[in-house]
Amino acid sequence: MTPHTPDNTTAGAPADDTDDTTDHIMVEGFDSQVPVVIDLDAPRDGVPLVIETQSGLERCAAAIAAGTGPAGVDAERASGFRYGQRAFLVQIRREGSGTWLIDPEPFDDLAIINDALKGVEWILHAASQDLPCLLELGMWPDKLFDTELAARLAGLPRVGLAAVIEQLLGFGLAKEHSAADWSTRPLPEPWLRYAALDVEVLTELREELIDLLVADGKLDYAEQEFAAILAAGVAPPRIDPWRKTSGLHQIRDRRQLAAVREMWLERDSLAQKRDVAPGRLIPDSALVSAAKAMPATVPQLLGTKGFHGRAAQREAPRWLRCIAAARDLEELPPLHLPTNAPPPPRVWADRDPEAAARLSTARPLLQAKADELNLPMENLLTPDYLRRVAWRPPVDVTVETVAADLRSLGAREWQIGLAAPLITAAFLNPQPLPPKEPKAAE
DSSP: OOOOOOOTOOOTTTOOTTSSSOOOEOTSSSSOOEEOEOOOOOOOTTOOOOOOOHHHHHHHHHHHOOEEEEEEEEEOOOTTTSSSEEEEEEEEEETTTEEEEEOOTEEEEEHHHHHHHTOOOOEEEEESHHHHHHHHOOOSSEEEEEEHHHHHHHHHHOOOOHHHHHHHOOOEOOOOTSSSSSTTOOOOHHHHHHHHTTTTTHHHHHHHHHHHOOOOOOHHHHHHHHHHHHHOSSSOOSSSSGOOOOOOOOOHHHHHHHHHHHHHHHHHHHHHTSSSSSHSSSSSHHHHHHHOOOOOSHHHHSSSOOOOTTTTTTHHHHHHHHHEEEEEEESSSOSSSSOOOOGGGHHHHHHHHHHHHHHHHHHHHHHHHHHHHOOOOOHSHHHHHHHHHHHHHOOOOOHHHHHHHHHHTTOHHHHHHHHHHHHHHHHHHHOOOOOOOOOOOO
């Protein structure tokens, strides 16, 4: 790997003759050493121009197709500012083709870029965040390397992009523009510099992570995880997305719940029409407050504690109509949707002590194995998978039947190979739960 030289490095500067050793910092969890952090403040090739014309897009696609090796890919959204999670900038860097910044807004899609990357491994950090908005543009990788997931499997103590780059490459990467409104046009030059730097060293980072994974015998784990992400695709639309309203747990009345639903749907429609994040019109807390109060007049609505937001007063009649519609409904939504998920583990001891014993016996075994492998327990096995198989275990508990259950839930083969024997042992010999302490007399 060729080291990156920041622009603020002075060529020919005299060496410090007081000590000819290089300072190093230790990264917890493995023996590698990296130089003291150097700020990564400018792309090595300068800040590229943003592609926003068809001819520029064609030139970009040709250059990327002519490059070699994997491609670093990233996308910037305007979460909290615009409706939805679409990309407002796509960054790509590949050896031999340099860094490209693409504004997707002028184009119907970026299929031409996807074609240029056919068969090429894409390097993304926390791929699940960017893949949905890239798919909206007609882009989907044939092969994936997720540096965030690789860092988790490698046992790094911090797995944010800036932290991983600092730990493994010794570069400091500023993240001050990560929450910016990327729908801004024109994009300020400092933002473009930041965006270009996000893909600047992804190839080098991939190499370092592969070295760590190979040394620990975990590269196959990572490859299975990456393949599973691609096979899973993008999650389907959520059923009743309004049920994710923050604070909805405060609602205990079905008619009030209907009021939240009616206002949420109206807010979503208005936000989509105006292309603004719904929460910027009126926050979730305002919807819940209004539903709990169920006001009948605009003054009552505006007097509701917690009812605020840009469109709270201006659109007050709109929200009041939603509440009135909920008040007149004959068919009300259920407080909870039916689910096949186990109940919260805190109630297991009362509802099914045997299941609680299975879970409490298996958890420490899996935690010990995760500690031994130096990776988070949730990466060894998704906690929900353990809860489900503990709540409803196979009739005949064997390594094979437990493995089959885990596989049907979506566990990867490397996880099954490590977890199934431990879970089987726990289920066959569950340790009794400690006796409950008697409640103190009132």
